[in-house]
Amino acid sequence: MDESKAIEQYFEKTAADFDIIYSKKKSLLRKLIDSLFRKSMYKRFELTLKECSSPKVKTILDVGCGSGRYSVALAKVGADVTGIDFSENMLAIARELARINDVSQMCKFIKADFLAYGFKDKFDICLAIGVLEYFKDPQPLLQKMASITKDKIVLSLPVKWMLRSGIRKIRLALKNYPVYFYTRGQIENMLQKCGLNDYRIKQVDRDYFIVIDLGKRGINAS
Numbered sequence: 001m002d003e004s005k006a007i008e009q010y011f012e013k014t015a016a017d018f019d020i021i022y023s024k025k026k027s028l029l030r031k032l033i034d035s036l037f038r039k040s041m042y043k044r045f046e047l048t049l050k051e052c053s054s055p056k057v058k059t060i061l062d063v064g065c066g067s068g069r070y071s072v073a074l075a076k077v078g079a080d081v082t083g084i085d086f087s088e089n090m091l092a093i094a095r096e097l098a099r100i101n102d103v104s105q106m107c108k109f110i111k112a113d114f115l116a117y118g119f120k121d122k123f124d125i126c127l128a129i130g131v132l133e134y135f136k137d138p139q140p141l142l143q144k145m146a147s148i149t150k151d152k153i154v155l156s157l158p159v160k161w162m163l164r165s166g167i168r169k170i171r172l173a174l175k176n177y178p179v180y181f182y183t184r185g186q187i188e189n190m191l192q193k194c195g196l197n198d199y200r201i202k203q204v205d206r207d208y209f210i211v212i213d214l215g216k217r218g219i220n221a222s
Contacts, residue, residue: 008086015089019067040205053077061123064131068094075106084110128155153212157182
């Protein structure tokens with residue numbers, strides 16, 4: 001099966017369950033499980049909002065926006081956000097979330113393949129949180145992000161050689177759904193191959209949180 005189609009099918013099936021991770025309306029057991037095993041997801045959410053919440057940031061592209069949690073949160077602090085995703089089920093949740101939070105006018109959601117979609121304008125910031133690890137070769141996505149972004153790219157990738165990473169890999173493999181893990185060195189090598197030499201990499205539990213500054217291309221800073 002085509003890689004993009006497989007990703008679409010997986011998240012079409014898991015959209016509602018995935019969104020519960022960010023919801024306050026869940027059982028005590030689910031709250032306990034999420035607090036124990038998904039701390040990195042909450043931390044990278046906080047870091048992303050901090051990184052993007054500036055009066056200078058007018059437009060944001062949220063690649064693989066999923067159920068719109070990042071898109072809506074950033075719209076609430078004043079940004080015009082475009083979310084793009086394979087999954088219509090995810091986007092339906094995102095549109096409803098935007099409506100409930102009265103930011104529908106600040107959010108645009110597109111069902112499309114990011115690599116195939118033709119964007120007319122550039123964005124101040126591009127996000128790809130919890131996205132690139134599902135692609136065997138994420139470099140083309142990263143290169144396209146750089147081509148349509150003016151200020152910076154904010155993304156995450158899962159850490160290799162952690163016990164929980166192994167458990168996650170096995171769990172998804174049993175569902176016939178691959179996920180790819182990285183060392184810091186592998187990430188740095190990929191960024192440099194894309195000509196992205198000004199970056200910050202921070203390990204947040206099971207994830208690397210990465211910020212790429214596009215305003216100083218060609219200057220190496222990690």
